Amino acid sequence: MVARMSDIQSNSASLKTNRPRIAIAGGGIGGLALAVALARRSYAPVVYERKPLDQIRSEGAFLTLAPNGINALRALGLAEAVIAAGLETRGLALFNEHGRRLAVVDYAAHRRQYGAPSVTVRRGALGAILLDAAIAAGIELRSATGIEDVELERDAVSVHASGTARYDALIACDGLRSRVRRRLFPELPEPRYSGLIGTGGVVEVDGIAPTDGLMNMTFGRRGFFGYIAEPGQPVMWFNSYPAPIDAIGQPADPQAYARYIETLHLGDPLDNARIMAAVPAIERHYPIFDMxxxxxxxxxxxLLMGDAAHAVAPHSGQGASMAVEDAVVLAALFDDADGVQQAFARFFALRHDRAQAAIRVGRAAGQQKGAQGWLQLRLRDLVLPLVMPLAARAQARLFAFRADQAPLAQPVQ
Structure with a gap:
């Protein structure tokens, strides 16, 4: 299926045809952001996506965009729409299994410090905003059409997907399990399993005390739990729990799986158990990997981009933000570089160290969530208030990047 809008043909026709012809594998956050970024620079990319377009508008639970992600969206003209669609997240509050608050990370000053707030938004709402922007830009969207094979040629790349087309470049935005990466980069290592499985959702539940913009997070006895609640809004919740790698298959019974997750949090403080009691079913979970x-x-x-190149664990709060940053920077590099391969080399040089910094932040946060023994838990309670300021400074270095302000002049952080 090819999605176009008849009333934007004049816009589509204005795209310059002498630009490199670029294919994008994957219509997720990174792929759509890249398509919009390229279209704003008069390229005419083609997006291949296995899912139907309507699924992009509804898939997933929610995510938090850090200030650097919102500022990257600002470069696409989409920041305000995303802020309006989500909840401004003013901080993180961390509790132990007894309900004792261990630390608070204050995000209230983000708008002043970084030019944008942190925002928690439904993944489908973000996908819909990006998708609508792509359609409005006249971008060719080949939905329900996955790339089956790729062949490298000296001066082109052939893409096989219900037919064959030749392009000057292919950008693989097809995620952690990238088919393009497996096909063309077999020597690269596979994603690394963290030992944790994550779930999450959005649920209507009465009687939950508002969290005043804080994401309340609990180190429960059997799993980690977080939620944000605002008056008149459904509760956004997530959890993670340790599990061996042979347990990462998707749940066969969504209702029974929801009740299992509920049992993990029955002894938790705050409103964790009440929230889970209101969840009727959980269709899928997300084993937590990074690259x-x-x-x-x-x-x-x-070129590999976004999660296909540098997947970060969700504990970092940077997965979507880094993907949108990638898109804005790469689009600018196509304009600035002398040819596709020079643009790719510069992209790696500019983005590699920054991506690794985000991965380290995610790994450090995830290690705390796996603590199980009594001694480990007590050490965590003692150490966490001391290390959180250091973690906040590491986050601040990520937050400060402004992809909307001359990204090629920015130092790598």
Missing amino acids: PDLARWSRGRV
Whole structure:
């Protein structure tokens, strides 16, 4: 299926045809952001996405965009729409299994410090905003059409997907389990399993005390739980819990799985158990992986971007933000570089160290969520208030990047 709007043909026709012809594998957050960023610079990318377009508008639970992600969206003209669609997140409050508050990370000053707030938004709402922007820009969206194979040529790349087309470049935005990466980069390591499985959702439940913009997070006895609640809004919740790698298959019985997750939090403080009691079913969970440091992100005229290149664990709060940053920077590099492969080399040089910093933040946060023994828990309670300021400073270095202000002049952080 190819999505176009008849009333934007004049806009589509204005796109310059002498630009490199670029294919994008994947219509998720990174792929759509890249398509919009390229269209704003008069390119005419083609997006291949396995899912129907309507699924992009409804899939997933929610995510938090950090200030750097909102500022990257500002470069696409979409920041205000995303802020309006979500909840401004004013901080994190961390509690132990007894309900004792261990630390608070204050995000209230983000708008003043970084030019944008942190925002928690439904993933489908973010996808819909990006999708609508892509359609309005006249971008060719080949939905329900996955790329089956890729062939590198000296001066082109052939994409096989219900037919064959040749492009000057292919950008793989097809996620953690990237088919393009497996096909063209077989020597690269596989994603690393963290030992944790995550779930989450959005649920209507009465009687939950507002969290005043804080994401309340509990180190429960059997799992980690977080939620944000605002008056008149459904509760956004998530959890993670330790599990062996042979347990990461998707739940066969969504109702029974919801009740299992509820049992993990029956002894928790705050409103964790009440929230889970209101969840009727959980269709899927998300084993938490991140990407080992890859020696390369490109081969010939193919580039890995976003999670395909540098997947970060959700504990970092940077997955979506880094994908949108990638899109804005890469689009600018196509304009600035002398050819596709030079743009790819510069992209790796500019983005590699920053991506690794985000991965380290996610790994450090995830290690705390796996603590199980009595001694480990007590050490965590003692150490966490001391290390949180250090973690906040590491986050601040990520937050300060402004992809909307001359990204090629920005130092790598």
